[in-house]
Amino acid sequence: MSQIIEVRPTLSESLQDIADSHRVDAALAWLDNRPPHVIADQLARMDAVQAGMAFRLLDKDLALAVFEELEPVDQQQILQGLRDQSFRDLIEGMAPDDRARMLREAPAKVAKKVLAGLSPRERRMTAALLGYPEGSAGQYMTPEVVALPQNLTVAEALTMVRAKGATAETVYTLPVVDAGRRLTGIVELRELVLSKPDTMIAELVVTEPACARATDSAEKAARLMRETNDLNMPVVDSENRLVGLLTIDDAVEVIEAADSEDVARQAGSAPWEGHYMAAGVFQLARYRAMWLLLLLFAATLTVSVTDMFEGTLQQAAHLALFIPLLIGAGGNAGAQAATSCVRALAVGEVRVTDLFKVIWRECRVGLVLGSMLAAAGLVIGGLFVGPRVAVVVGITLVLICGWAATIGGTMPLLAKKLRIDPAVVSAPMVTTLVDATGLIIYFTTAKLVLGI
Numbered sequence: 001m002s003q004i005i006e007v008r009p010t011l012s013e014s015l016q017d018i019a020d021s022h023r024v025d026a027a028l029a030w031l032d033n034r035p036p037h038v039i040a041d042q043l044a045r046m047d048a049v050q051a052g053m054a055f056r057l058l059d060k061d062l063a064l065a066v067f068e069e070l071e072p073v074d075q076q077q078i079l080q081g082l083r084d085q086s087f088r089d090l091i092e093g094m095a096p097d098d099r100a101r102m103l104r105e106a107p108a109k110v111a112k113k114v115l116a117g118l119s120p121r122e123r124r125m126t127a128a129l130l131g132y133p134e135g136s137a138g139q140y141m142t143p144e145v146v147a148l149p150q151n152l153t154v155a156e157a158l159t160m161v162r163a164k165g166a167t168a169e170t171v172y173t174l175p176v177v178d179a180g181r182r183l184t185g186i187v188e189l190r191e192l193v194l195s196k197p198d199t200m201i202a203e204l205v206v207t208e209p210a211c212a213r214a215t216d217s218a219e220k221a222a223r224l225m226r227e228t229n230d231l232n233m234p235v236v237d238s239e240n241r242l243v244g245l246l247t248i249d250d251a252v253e254v255i256e257a258a259d260s261e262d263v264a265r266q267a268g269s270a271p272w273e274g275h276y277m278a279a280g281v282f283q284l285a286r287y288r289a290m291w292l293l294l295l296l297f298a299a300t301l302t303v304s305v306t307d308m309f310e311g312t313l314q315q316a317a318h319l320a321l322f323i324p325l326l327i328g329a330g331g332n333a334g335a336q337a338a339t340s341c342v343r344a345l346a347v348g349e350v351r352v353t354d355l356f357k358v359i360w361r362e363c364r365v366g367l368v369l370g371s372m373l374a375a376a377g378l379v380i381g382g383l384f385v386g387p388r389v390a391v392v393v394g395i396t397l398v399l400i401c402g403w404a405a406t407i408g409g410t411m412p413l414l415a416k417k418l419r420i421d422p423a424v425v426s427a428p429m430v431t432t433l434v435d436a437t438g439l440i441i442y443f444t445t446a447k448l449v450l451g452i
Contacts, residue, residue: 138214337408366405
């Protein structure tokens with residue numbers, strides 16, 4: 001009796017495990033039972049050969065949905081393994097905004113090949129999106145929009161939506177335009193459906209809606225959408241003519257990319273594209289090495305300060321015991337302030353004009369924190385080295401924390417004023433600066449209190 005071999009994947013198996021064991025039937029079963037975003041995540045974790053093989057097992061409709069879930073760098077990896085007809089079908093079916101973003105990351109030869117293979121309509125829309133500045137709202141918007149003339153009735157508007165809605169990316173938010181295609185407002189599909197057929201849409205239009213210029217920062221537009229709770233936001237040109245809609249899925253993607261970049265920079269690393277699990281060891285090291293080298297050279301300030309006060313250390317050797325404690329406390333206080341300020345800048349809670357308010361606020365916060373730590377420092381210092389050095393440690397903690405919080409809260413705002421990404425003024429950079437200046441505060445306080 002022949003043995004029946006189980007080809008279905010187990011619940012704990014990943015697509016990577018199945019690909020490693022070369023079980024095609026199991027891979028098909030796995031792909032049939034997963035949503036597009038889960039499949040995309042698994043493909044992004046795999047190398048180019050395995051990802052391409054797995055992608056070719058998908059049917060046409062699912063393949064398109066999965067492909068649009070991938071990052072541009074992962075999309076290029078998939079495209080390299082497709083044949084010409086599969087390549088053209090996949091690209092033609094993509095939304096114009098997703099296609100344009102992928103082509104921005106692609107080599108010129110690939111971009112030229114893609115544009116040449118598109119239908120005239122798709123080529124025009126894609127070329128228009130490619131003409132907008134990098135990171136702009138125009139780059140992320142969809143031009144496939146149902147725009148309603150302002151003189152329609154509800155019945156006429158719904159007829160127009162039915163006729164043109166199939167080619168639009170969304171119909172939930174409907175821009176209303178005049179004869180020159182200038183934006184006059186928006187109307188939600190829900191309002192049309194619930195209103196009487198003979199009602200003029202002019203009576204339902206929300207005038208002066210939140211909108212963005214095509215050349216505005218996509219991140220700024222996306223964060224405005226979050227503040228206004230809009231599902232879609234009209235995008236206009238310099239003459240207020242409608243050119244597209246920024247949809248909520250693209251807005252979320254923009255914010256996620258911006259936040260990922262900020263987190264990487266705050267941690268003292270350059271941001272990278274693609275899935276973390278698919279990045280090589282040397283690739284990750286390359287992104288982090290530059291910052292570590294920069295911080296290493298910056299840390300020589302700490303060495304120089306210690307050398308400058310060598311005589312003070314020789315007269316009171318016990319001071320050396322508390323150096324790690326003090327620079328650690330100061331560095332952490334500065335990093336907390338810097339992180340809070342970068343976040344507040346990103347979400348619009350703080351502006352550059354608030355610089356002096358932030359300085360005053362963070363200075364007081366730092367002094368309060370320093371006073372709390374000083375109480376503990378007096379006890380620890382008293383137990384180990386006696387009351388005089390303990391007083392030095394306590395005073396220094398108050399001063400260092402006040403100074404560190406002030407520096408941490410100020411540097412991102414100054415960076416913003418100088419048109420530098422505030423996230424570049426990362427927590428490690430603030431910590432390194434506070435280490436050097438904190439030692440100066442420590443040894444100067446020791447000289448004054450101990451008289452050495």
